[in-house]
Amino acid sequence: MSDKLPISLDDVKDAARLLEGQIEHTPMRLSKTLSAITGAEVWVKFENQQFTAAFKERGALNKLARLSDEEKEAGVIAASAGNHAQGVAYHGRRLGIPVTIAMPTTTPFNKVQHTRDFGARVLLEGQTFDEAKAFAEKVREREGLTWIHPFDDPLIMAGQGTAALEMLEEGPDFDTLVVPIGGGGLISGMATVAKALRPDMKVIGVQASMYPGMLAVLEGREAESGGASIAEGISVKTPGNLTRKVVKALVDEIVLVEEAHIERAITLFADVEKTIAEGAGAAGLAALLAHPEKFAGRRVGLILCGGNIDTRLLASVLTRALVREKRLARIRIIGDDRPGLLALVSKIIGDNGANIMEVAHNRIALDVPAKGAEFDILMETRDAQHTQDIIDALSRAGYPPRQN
Numbered sequence: 001m002s003d004k005l006p007i008s009l010d011d012v013k014d015a016a017r018l019l020e021g022q023i024e025h026t027p028m029r030l031s032k033t034l035s036a037i038t039g040a041e042v043w044v045k046f047e048n049q050q051f052t053a054a055f056k057e058r059g060a061l062n063k064l065a066r067l068s069d070e071e072k073e074a075g076v077i078a079a080s081a082g083n084h085a086q087g088v089a090y091h092g093r094r095l096g097i098p099v100t101i102a103m104p105t106t107t108p109f110n111k112v113q114h115t116r117d118f119g120a121r122v123l124l125e126g127q128t129f130d131e132a133k134a135f136a137e138k139v140r141e142r143e144g145l146t147w148i149h150p151f152d153d154p155l156i157m158a159g160q161g162t163a164a165l166e167m168l169e170e171g172p173d174f175d176t177l178v179v180p181i182g183g184g185g186l187i188s189g190m191a192t193v194a195k196a197l198r199p200d201m202k203v204i205g206v207q208a209s210m211y212p213g214m215l216a217v218l219e220g221r222e223a224e225s226g227g228a229s230i231a232e233g234i235s236v237k238t239p240g241n242l243t244r245k246v247v248k249a250l251v252d253e254i255v256l257v258e259e260a261h262i263e264r265a266i267t268l269f270a271d272v273e274k275t276i277a278e279g280a281g282a283a284g285l286a287a288l289l290a291h292p293e294k295f296a297g298r299r300v301g302l303i304l305c306g307g308n309i310d311t312r313l314l315a316s317v318l319t320r321a322l323v324r325e326k327r328l329a330r331i332r333i334i335g336d337d338r339p340g341l342l343a344l345v346s347k348i349i350g351d352n353g354a355n356i357m358e359v360a361h362n363r364i365a366l367d368v369p370a371k372g373a374e375f376d377i378l379m380e381t382r383d384a385q386h387t388q389d390i391i392d393a394l395s396r397a398g399y400p401p402r403q404n
Contacts, residue, residue: 005249006154006242009196012161012189015062019162022091023057024050026163028171028301033272038288040295043174044273045167048281048307052086052114054233055163055305056150059185060087062159063148064095072097077145079103079133081232082111083306084150089118100145102136104128108232108310130237151185152240161189167301168197174301180283181205181214181254182234184243186305191250204294205247205254206287207234208262208279214239214247215254230313231262233280233306255294261286266314267321269304276314281306326384328357330376331391331401337373345375348397352390355380377401
């Protein structure tokens, strides 16, 4: 290891040799569409194509494979919101190591189930990662297990850094790397590689605005963290003691992104790249959307670091995107309560090329005349202009709608 920092480029290269053939060598591609949208030249490293759909396998395997025989026999324990858990559980089973995982009770069900499917003993405790971690430490002491930290461990950090090694060896001459930050393990490894191989490269970290722990530490202030972020994988209140040293030394800037930007990034990955990104996995793209002036004209390497998102949450994100783009619009029409009114309104909507998704018919609302009727109609349109065209058509027919 370096005299000044917890890991060096040699540590990452050593990890890469150990991991060779045991994890997926994930692809990296230029996205012409995302480049056009963001104004940067965007290259994406698809770590969601790992077997467990996240980069965490890299560090987990690098750590597990180097345990002593006694440690392997006794078993290991980790605390995780999901992806580290799956990486430890999967490779622990491969190596014959008993695995216990403490997870917050708020962890998406799919991540809990996948971890169990990999043979791990899952203990659900606490509302946050930090509470689950405190519980896991008590179990470790009681049962004599080896702790596998999700980020604050040189072997974990070096393993994660192998993703950057692949990106820089195979890709173009990036001038910028954008990396999500939770506890800091991924960006520590990737920044170590980037600054060693290309010292002029900018390394920019991304945190969810609800959990700005690393940024607050570097600015010497207390972070106000909390809330149900869609990026639960980076919803860490307290970054690592080792990782913060690397970030302070090697990371050029940390930016914050709001939930709406993360949602849009998830949607763009699905719509443009036809791939699934969880909130934390989409944080890099969210940074380009939230701060376009920082990346315009630059050659940017993004790591789509995870794709484990609950299907219901994904459906909600995609539906909310339709609402934001006004491709789903709800309108209210008040008219005479007479036969054929709904059919007439439906015909106008249909003739103008929209699709009615849902109708609610209300006759007893007090703001509606006693002989009147109120319809709430949810319709699918092409875009905001198409929605307005239909509103205009209904108004011309004598049924001006209110848009909700």
